[in-house]
Amino acid sequence: MRSSRVEELITIGALARASGLTTSALRFYADCGLLTPTEVDAATGYRYYTRSQCERAVLIRRLRGIDLSLEAITEVLAADPDRAERLLDAHVAVLERRAKAAARVAAQVKRTLGAGHGTAVPAAELARAIAQVGAAAAVDDSAPVLTGILVEADSTALTLTATDRYRLSTRTVAPLRNGGAWTAVIGAATLASLRPWLDSIEEVVLAPRESGLALTSGDTEHDCAGIGEPFPEYRAVLDGLPTVRTRVLVARAALLDLLETATDESVVCAVDGAGLAVSGAVTATRLPAVITGAPMDLAFRSTVLRPAVASAIGPDLMFDLAAPDQPVVVRSATDGDLTTLVMPTFVPTTEDDR
Known part of the structure; x- marks a missing residue:
């Protein structure tokens, strides 16, 4: 009989449930010396652990979750608290640098992919066009579509148009990349609110969404709700x-x-x-x-x-x-x-x- 002072042993299955690790992962960590069983039955090969080993198993799971290597985990768990903190801070700094590099690559890829799904224009030109055209939009929302700016894209230009039926302004911007033909009506105030952001970037991609229009630059995307009413036939006004x-x-x-x-x-x-x-x-x-x-x-x-x-x-x-x-x-x-x-x-x- 075991002494009552000896810590209770639990099966590998019980440790797996308590720690959130699988039994196969626990066997792997045992074989590499990171979390060895307290006792192995010589006849059956069953592995037994103490309940206090559950805390170490949880730490291993959490450290693996932030991509710490087995060697680094061994070093952290063996270190005093101050050294362990320094080791973890250094690892997090590496992850932050990798995340920033990944974001830059993702932004470049998104811009490349966006060429076929949206229209790219100089952001500063779009900001100016919004200010120039938006002045002709209505302020009174009794006719919501007149408070909006019609944004149209085709193979040659991005065109912004606004009218309150007493004034009319329409402006084209030469695209950097063509993203097909599409239209959307977005509130003039909504687009005007994006001007500080547009002034801070070089290029923006506009792409239609079911709900309106998305403006994207790098890893930043602004979704603008659309106005569902048909915009006045302004070209008929100009032609007439x-x-x-x-x-x-x-x-x-x-x-x-x-x-x-x-x-x-x-x-x-x-x-x-x-x-x-x-x-x-x-x-x-x-x-x-x-x-x-x-x-x-x-x-x-x-x-x-x-x-x-x-x-x-x-x-x-x-x-x-x-x-x-x-x-x-x-x-x-x-x-x-x-x-x-x-x-x-x-x-x-x-x-x-x-």
Whole structure:
């Protein structure tokens, strides 16, 4: 009989259940000397352990779970607490370096794979397009789709469009990689909230989802909920504009500087063979401009014309004029193009007064 002071022995199966290890793993650790049985029956070969060995078995399982080698586990379990802590910290530091390296590789692979599933564009260009187009989105959510930006991709461009039915802006961005044809309508406020992130990265991949749109860069992904209503047929609006009678090409910076000094609620633009005369600012000024077509006088609310000029891209602006009481198409372009409709305030001519 065993003395009552001798610790109770348990079978390998009982130790397996108590420690979370399999019996085959316990045999493996026994054979490599990491967790040897307290007693082995010579006749049957059954292995017996003490209950106190369960704690060591659990430690082995947990250390194997963080990819510690058997040699390193042996060293940790044999070390004093301070040395064991240093050994574990060093191992965790190695794991962190490997995780960061793996994340970099995964990001590169995801970008490569994403070329066939999404449209890649320069992030800074997308951020600017969101700001430029989003100004035309409605704030009142009585018609939710009008608070959104229509995002469209095809083989040549990523196009963003917004309208509140009184204004309309559409902007294209040249893609870095084409991801097929798709569309999504996303809230202008949702996209605007991503601008700080977009400004901090170089490239972003946009891909449609059932729920909306995903924007991905490296290991960061933003899922944007979509708006399920159909977006207005804005191309029909553009195609239905009256025939252009006059076209004006003017330097954007010069016109913007002039509009920034506007003191009146309205500014009057007189287009003739001598250029573009703007009144309503501190002083009436004539800007050099290339004019094609008939002379025309138009008036704009300064709060409407100024944002259209300020949000334009590139050094030059083109105005397509049909009549003093018809929408003016403001166009600009660099690597993409931006088109904005601006409604003038009709200014009667002397002949009209008569």
